[in-house]
Each structure stands twice: as C-alpha cells, then as structure tokens.
Amino acid sequence: MSTSASPRRQGAQKKKAVKKKRRKVSFLRKLARGFMFCLLLLTIGMGWLYFAPSALNFRYLIADTLITTQHRYMAKYIIGEEELKNRVAEYNQRFIHMGDEVDTHTITAPVTEAAAEAAEVKDEKPLVEIEQVSGSGYSGYVMTVNDPTKVRLGIPDKAGSGEKVSSMVARTGAIAGVNGGGFADPEWKGNGFKPIGLVISQGKLFYNGLGGKTSTQIVGIDKQGKMIAGNYSLEELGKLGVQEAVSFQPRIIVNGKGLIKNAAEGWGIAPRTAMGQRADGALLFVVIDGRQPGYSIGANLYDVQQIMLKHGAVIAANLDGGSSTVLVKDNEIVNKPSSQYGERYLPTAFLVFEHPEQVKIDNIWEGLDPSQIDAAKKRPR
Incomplete structure (x- = not known):
C-alpha cells in the first residue's frame, strides 16, 4: 500500500x-x-x-511654500533656479512697496483704570481673549488684547542665545505672548540671538542691524498703544513715539483695506503669525499652525489677511512664522508649533502684562556689534 x-x-x-x-x-x-x-x-x-498651462499657479504655490521652509533650494526643481531667484526678488520688492502707503488710522484711547473707577465704568472684557479659527487646510487662533498699552516687547535675558517665548512669559510674569520679529538663522540652525533689522523696547533703540540701510519694515506700537506698521526710518520712528517694535514684513492691511489681492499672491502655505489692530484699539494676534498633515497644513498671507479683516482689523502686518510660530497663555503653549525640535529660541516676543509699568526689560545687546554676533553659535544646554 x-x-x-x-x-x-x-x-x-x-x-x-x-x-x-x-x-x-x-x-x-x-x-x-x-x-x-x-x-x-x-x-x-x-x-x-x-x-500644462493650467498647472502654472499650482507650481508657484508649491515653490512659494518651499521658499518659506529650510528646503528653499528645492523650489528650483519646480520652477527652475533662475525663476526661483526672480520669485524671491519679486516678493521682496512687492513686500517693500506694501509698506509705503501712509497709514492714517486712529484708535479710541483705552480708558485708564483710574478714570474708569472715577467714572464708575465697569469694563467686563478680559484683557486677553483667545478663540479658535479654521479654514481650508488650516487651524489656529486669534488672540485679542483689549488694551494695547499692556503690550511690551520681550527679549532674551542671556547673551549669546535667544529664549523660548514660554520662558519669557514665565520669567517676566506675563499673561500671554507670541513670537515677534525675524532673526539670522544660518541653515535653520541659528541660536536665535541675532535679530534682523531693529529692536525697540520701552521707547529705546535696543538693537540696530540696518547696516547701510536708512529704513526698514516695522511692526510695533506707540506710546498710546496705536499700532505702527510699514516702511520707516529711525528718525520717523522717533517722531512717531514708537515704544515697542521689531522688523518684519509685509504689511497686509492699511487704512482698512487688504493689500493682498488673492491666494496666488499669498506667498505659499506655512505656519503664520501676524499682528493687527481694530479701530477701538484692541490688538489682534493671529497664530496659524502648519506643516502637520491631518491637523493643519498652514495658511497663506491672503488667508491671514482675511481673518484679520473679518475680526475688524484696520491695520495688520506679518510677523515671523514657520517653526517660530507660537502662542503662550497662562504659561501654557496654546498652539502646536511645527518645529521637530520643539519650541524655538527667539530674539523677540510680544508679551501682555497686567502691569507693564512694573516690568523691567534690560538691553542684552548693549555694547555688542551686530557684525560680530555669531548667529550660528550653539545654544547652551
């Protein structure tokens, strides 16, 4: 068998x-x-x-988005190296001119606490209000500061390194804070200590990195809490009585009208931070998360402009965004920063205080030559 x-x-x-x-x-x-x-x-x-001619706008959208990242060089594979150079130069020129129109907006001066008590006025609005916003592909927040005179510029407390916004908030006793101006960031590995342009704090010039330039794009506030944004010289800033300011661009709203015509002019999709002001004086900070598929890809500047207009802004300007974008309230990070290394070290932040007159902020750059500051020096651990 x-x-x-x-x-x-x-x-x-x-x-x-x-x-x-x-x-x-x-x-x-x-x-x-x-x-x-x-x-x-x-x-x-x-x-x-x-x-395909129909893909032209999409190619530029991809290129503009790459330009806002540390992989800017990759945009040349989408539109070509020569076109990349032209694109960056075109945006720079456009941004400069967006700051030229004379701003004529006025604000209603906030009622002082003493005057409110004397007149028995009860303002039920909290100093800081935060609301969530969302749109096509993005999520973020709008922080409203109802008294613009309560805002001060925070800077690092140690030479040689920037400071996290959450650290500035905790160290100074601030209620809230958002990232401020730009900084030298070689190969996206900078230490966050060398600002770009000017830094003005408490009415004093803390840092002058203009070099041979006579003017720069400014985002800040004056003594009365009126927002100042646009292209100004140091002399003009002095005459305007600017108290707190950083250099960044572009201005996206002036005299109540948006300067960006459509999404195609929005300079790509990225995490964003911007500052604006309503006619009643309230400051608006828009913080949009990005580079996080499934949660928030990011927004272009047209999106940010439209959020500002919807919230009543009569003036608004872009601040440093990307991996720097962060919003802190009550010692907690509200948004989701996109940096893979966590919250970044920065040279400036706009901070909100109950009693800003009691806050002392020292000039960490005093006596330092901007040309001698090593922007790539490693941060102390």
Whole structure:
C-alpha cells in the first residue's frame, strides 16, 4: 500500500507546487501592473505639472511654500533656479512697496483704570481673549488684547542665545505672548540671538542691524498703544513715539483695506503669525499652525489677511512664522508649533502684562556689534 500511495502523494505535492508557483507569478504580475500604473500616473502628473498651462499657479504655490521652509533650494526643481531667484526678488520688492502707503488710522484711547473707577465704568472684557479659527487646510487662533498699552516687547535675558517665548512669559510674569520679529538663522540652525533689522523696547533703540540701510519694515506700537506698521526710518520712528517694535514684513492691511489681492499672491502655505489692530484699539494676534498633515497644513498671507479683516482689523502686518510660530497663555503653549525640535529660541516676543509699568526689560545687546554676533553659535544646554 505504501508503494501505491507514494505516486499519489507525489502528484499532490507537484500540484501544490505548481499552484504556489502560479500564485507567485500572478502576484508578481499584479505587482508589476500596479507599479506600471503608478509610474504612468506619475508620468502624467509630472507632465501636467511641468507643461500644462493650467498647472502654472499650482507650481508657484508649491515653490512659494518651499521658499518659506529650510528646503528653499528645492523650489528650483519646480520652477527652475533662475525663476526661483526672480520669485524671491519679486516678493521682496512687492513686500517693500506694501509698506509705503501712509497709514492714517486712529484708535479710541483705552480708558485708564483710574478714570474708569472715577467714572464708575465697569469694563467686563478680559484683557486677553483667545478663540479658535479654521479654514481650508488650516487651524489656529486669534488672540485679542483689549488694551494695547499692556503690550511690551520681550527679549532674551542671556547673551549669546535667544529664549523660548514660554520662558519669557514665565520669567517676566506675563499673561500671554507670541513670537515677534525675524532673526539670522544660518541653515535653520541659528541660536536665535541675532535679530534682523531693529529692536525697540520701552521707547529705546535696543538693537540696530540696518547696516547701510536708512529704513526698514516695522511692526510695533506707540506710546498710546496705536499700532505702527510699514516702511520707516529711525528718525520717523522717533517722531512717531514708537515704544515697542521689531522688523518684519509685509504689511497686509492699511487704512482698512487688504493689500493682498488673492491666494496666488499669498506667498505659499506655512505656519503664520501676524499682528493687527481694530479701530477701538484692541490688538489682534493671529497664530496659524502648519506643516502637520491631518491637523493643519498652514495658511497663506491672503488667508491671514482675511481673518484679520473679518475680526475688524484696520491695520495688520506679518510677523515671523514657520517653526517660530507660537502662542503662550497662562504659561501654557496654546498652539502646536511645527518645529521637530520643539519650541524655538527667539530674539523677540510680544508679551501682555497686567502691569507693564512694573516690568523691567534690560538691553542684552548693549555694547555688542551686530557684525560680530555669531548667529550660528550653539545654544547652551
């Protein structure tokens, strides 16, 4: 019986082997077909992206988004190296001119606590209000500061390194804070200590990195709490009585009208921070998260402008964004910063205080030559 059963078993084994081989061949064929299909789709997609006139705006959107990141060089693979240079130069020129129009907005001066008590006026509005905002592909927050005179500029307390906004808030006793102006950031590994342009705090010039330039784009407030944003010289800033200010661009709203016409002029999609002001004097800080698929990809400057206009801003300007974007309230980080290394070290932040007159902020850059500051020096651990 064993002799007669052996051929049957062998035949069955052969059939199993053949079936297994066929399944393997079938799987490989399906895999090859799937690969060819994906390759075909990729070829068609790349052909559309690079050659179809209808894809032009999409190409620029991708390039503009890359320009706002540490991978700016990759934009040349989308629009070409020469066009990348032209694009950056075009935006810089456009941003400069967006700060030229004379701002004529006025605000209603906030009622002082003494005057309110004398007149028995009860203002039920809290000093700081935060609300969530969202739109196509983005999520974030609007922080309203109902008394603009309660805002001061925070700076680091140690030479050689920037400071996290959460640390500035905790150290100074602030109620809230958002990131401020830009800074030298070689290879996106800077220490956050070397600001770009000017830093003005408590009415004094703390830092002058203009070099040979006579003017710069400013975002700040004057003695009465009126927001100042646009292209100004140091002399003009002195005459305006600017108290707290940083350099950044562009201004996106002036005299109640938006300066960015559409999303195509919005300079890509990224995390954003911006500052604005309503006619009643309240300051608006828009903080949009980004670079986090499934939660928030980011917003363009047109999106930010429209949020500001919806909230009644008569003037608004962009602040440093990207990985620097952060909002802190009551010693807690409210948003979700995009930096893979966590909250960044920064040179400036706009902080909100119940009693700003009691806050003493020292000039950490006093006596330092901007040209001698090592922006890439490692931060102390």
